[in-house]
Amino acid sequence: MERDSYSHQNTEKELRVRKIKDGTVIDHITPGNALNVLKIVGITGKEGMIISIAMNVPSKKAGLKDVVKVENRELDPEQINRIALISPNATINIIRDYEVIAKDKVSLKDQIQDVIKCLNPNCITNGNEPVKSLFRIIQTNPIYIRCEYCDRIMEYDDIVKQF
Amino acid sequence: MDVLNFLGRHVISIKDFSREELDFILKVANQMERLYKEGSNLLKGKILATLFFEPSTRTRLSFVSAMYKLDGEVISLSNPEMSSIVKGENLTDTIATVQNYADAIVLRHKLEGSSKFMSEISRVPIINAGSGTKEHPTQAMLDLLTIQNEINGKIDGLKIAIAGDLKYGRTGRSLAYALSNYDVNLYFISPPLLRMQPEVVSDLQKLKVPVQESEDIMPFIKDLDVIYMTRIQKERFPDPAEYEKVKGTYRLSLDMLNDAKDELIIMHPLPRVEEIDYEIDKTKYAKYFKQTYYGVLLRMALLTLILKGDNFDLQ
Numbered sequence: 001m002e003r004d005s006y007s008h009q010n011t012e013k014e015l016r017v018r019k020i021k022d023g024t025v026i027d028h029i030t031p032g033n034a035l036n037v038l039k040i041v042g043i044t045g046k047e048g049m050i051i052s053i054a055m056n057v058p059s060k061k062a063g064l065k066d067v068v069k070v071e072n073r074e075l076d077p078e079q080i081n082r083i084a085l086i087s088p089n090a091t092i093n094i095i096r097d098y099e100v101i102a103k104d105k106v107s108l109k110d111q112i113q114d115v116i117k118c119l120n121p122n123c124i125t126n127g128n129e130p131v132k133s134l135f136r137i138i139q140t141n142p143i144y145i146r147c148e149y150c151d152r153i154m155e156y157d158d159i160v161k162q163f
Numbered sequence: 164m165d166v167l168n169f170l171g172r173h174v175i176s177i178k179d180f181s182r183e184e185l186d187f188i189l190k191v192a193n194q195m196e197r198l199y200k201e202g203s204n205l206l207k208g209k210i211l212a213t214l215f216f217e218p219s220t221r222t223r224l225s226f227v228s229a230m231y232k233l234d235g236e237v238i239s240l241s242n243p244e245m246s247s248i249v250k251g252e253n254l255t256d257t258i259a260t261v262q263n264y265a266d267a268i269v270l271r272h273k274l275e276g277s278s279k280f281m282s283e284i285s286r287v288p289i290i291n292a293g294s295g296t297k298e299h300p301t302q303a304m305l306d307l308l309t310i311q312n313e314i315n316g317k318i319d320g321l322k323i324a325i326a327g328d329l330k331y332g333r334t335g336r337s338l339a340y341a342l343s344n345y346d347v348n349l350y351f352i353s354p355p356l357l358r359m360q361p362e363v364v365s366d367l368q369k370l371k372v373p374v375q376e377s378e379d380i381m382p383f384i385k386d387l388d389v390i391y392m393t394r395i396q397k398e399r400f401p402d403p404a405e406y407e408k409v410k411g412t413y414r415l416s417l418d419m420l421n422d423a424k425d426e427l428i429i430m431h432p433l434p435r436v437e438e439i440d441y442e443i444d445k446t447k448y449a450k451y452f453k454q455t456y457y458g459v460l461l462r463m464a465l466l467t468l469i470l471k472g473d474n475f476d477l478q
Contacts, residue, residue, distance in 0.1 A: 122295065124276040128253045131280050146362075149276025151297055153362055 017052045023071040025093040025100075026083065031056050033087050034066035036163040040082050040115065041075060049073050062089065077104075082115050084108045085159050088141040108137045111148070119158050123150040170472025173282035174290045174465060177300040177337045182344040189308050192457070192464035194477045199232055199460060206235035209470050212265035213239045214257070215292065216272045221433055221455060222292050222302070226269050229462035235470075238264060255284060262287045266470055270294060288469045296331050302432055303337035305461040309454045310389055313428045319346040322386050326352035327393030327413055327438060329359040334432040335393050336363055348373045350387070352380045354409040357395065378412075385422040390415065392431045392438045416440040420448065430454055 029037050034053045038045075045051060050071040059065035074094050083090050084106040094102040114132040118125050125133040125147070135145040135154070143156050167187045180188075198205065211230045215223055227237045240261075254272060258281050261268055267288045270278050275295030282289040293299040311318050323342060325335045329351055336359065339349060349372060351359045358376060367374050377383070380390070395413050400406035414437055415429065431439060431451040443449050467475060 120275060122273065122275050124254075124274045124280045127274050127277075129255050129280060131255075147276070149279050150295060151275070151362070 016057055017054045017067060017069055019098055020050075020052075020069050020071045020095055021098055023049070023069060023073055023095050024075045024080075025095060026068040026070075026080075027065070027091045027093060028059065028061065028087070028089050029066035029068065029083070030087045030089070031062075031064040031066055033160070034068050036086055036160060037066070037068060037083050037090070039163040040086060041079050043070065047073075081106050081108055082112065084140060085112070085116065085143055085145075086156070086163075088143065108140055111136055112145070116154075116159055116162055118147045118150060118152055119154055120147065120150050120152040123147060123152060125149055166473045167468075168473045169465075169468035170470075170474075171288055172469055173278075173285075173288050174300050174469070175278050175282050176291070176298050177303040177341045180300070180304075180341075180344075185304065185307060185341065185344055188304060188461070188464055188468065189311055191468060191477075192304075192308050192460045193312070195460045195463040195467075198463065198477070202234075203232065204234040205467055205475055206230065206233035206470055209235040209267075209466075210265040211235060211237050211267050211269060211466065212261050213237060213269045213292075214261065214271070215240070215269075217293075219271055219292065221458070222271070223269075225455065225458045226290075226292070226462050226466075229459050229466055232459065232463055233467065235466070254281065258285050258289075267466065290465070290469070293333055296333055297336060299333040299337045299432075301458075301462060301465065302334050303341035304465070305454065305458040306334075306338050306391070306430065306432075307341050308457045308461050309430060309450055310428070312457065313450050313453070314388055314426060318342070321345075321388040322348045322350070322383075323389040323391065324350040324352055324380055324383060324387050325359075325391045325393070326380060328357045328395045328399060329353045329393070330357045331396070331399055332393045335359070335391065338391060339363060339367060343367055343370045343372045349375070350380075350383050351376045352378070352383075352413075354378060354395070354413070356405065356409075357399065380415075381419065384419065385424065387427060388424065390427065390429045392429065392435075394431075394434065394436055394438055410437070414438055414440065415443060417442045417446070420446075423448070 026037060034055050052069040054067045056064050057067060080092050090106045092104050092106060093100045111134060113134045116133060118133050125131050134148040136148055138144045138146055145154050167184060213223055213226055230237050254277060262285050269290045269292045270281060271292040272294045275297060278289055278291035278294045291298055291300055325338060329335045364374055392415055397406050417440060427448050428450045429448045433451060
């Protein structure tokens, strides 16, 4: 495991959001999407832990980015990977004692269940039945998914506007 | 050809069937011709439930006929205002109940994906009789049978035009996917507003099926082996004037066939309204009514395969 002290970021003086001791940092979020990312992961803020959000900050890689830091919570990979639906380039850093002990890019498996609704009002998943939405991931970047029940295709805008 | 075992299999989408499986089903369907004429008790003691939440004449009667031809029984719920539904029962509960009354269920429901979901929860096979706007697997199979039987016993090498409402019509779409298993050239003929969904065209291209899209059938007519007409529904057009403009152009008339191949066949899933002139009915090209006969053979085959597996002998 690499020991990374955010060396790729700006100096301490220039950091808009301070380093956290323990928790999860979600970095390289598509600019403007931080709030959607929190929604998709299921964090409302009412849980009580400290959450820091920086939006539209400079990024060497992509010009601009959003960053979210959630203290004292190591988010579960299954929750985290949903972020790939709206921010395919996001990275997850698990922090312990100010050090990055794990760092991964978000990734999607072949299918995603229950996180988003099918846009087709005529889809069985939007009816009165005990069935969860289920999508096949056809392409990750740009995102292109297909409902396993009605074949409806959904892209980035269709997904983001649900949040 | 090996005998394949379809015991308990659901029939949800034509895309779930391989070339080998389709060829086998068509083979068994042809073997059903003798049973159709002579009678049979192959499915004696078996019960089929037909759940049609949307209207149907041909499909429902075809399944009923197929079942009776093989000495099976049918319980039909064909009234969409079924009392349990009016009382608020959902489809899941309906299937959970009906699976105790029948050995297989034929389902037509307006919600897309309804058959697929029901196949995940039902203990008995579900046969999709055309739910939503996308799938009609048994229609596609009987269409294949018609093509194969009416043109020299093979589908490979043919040039097939599918015309009319390709956007909302489930038969054209299902047939296109069915034909993608064979070595064919496809021509999609439709008004621009009713073009085949782009993802279907894209799927076909990925499968290396040559596809041409056009508004006009005439440039291709002399090369075609099959013309499959589908009905254009007025209600699909937001602007009635648009419909009036295209109405006349998607109509097959006898004079259009002057340069057609001798062996050309004309098909239609029915009901036919204006798309095919009545004067074509008596020509050698017209196969749309015989299609319904093949539909019974096909459904006899499918029901036997699903309810008996490989435990039957037609010799």
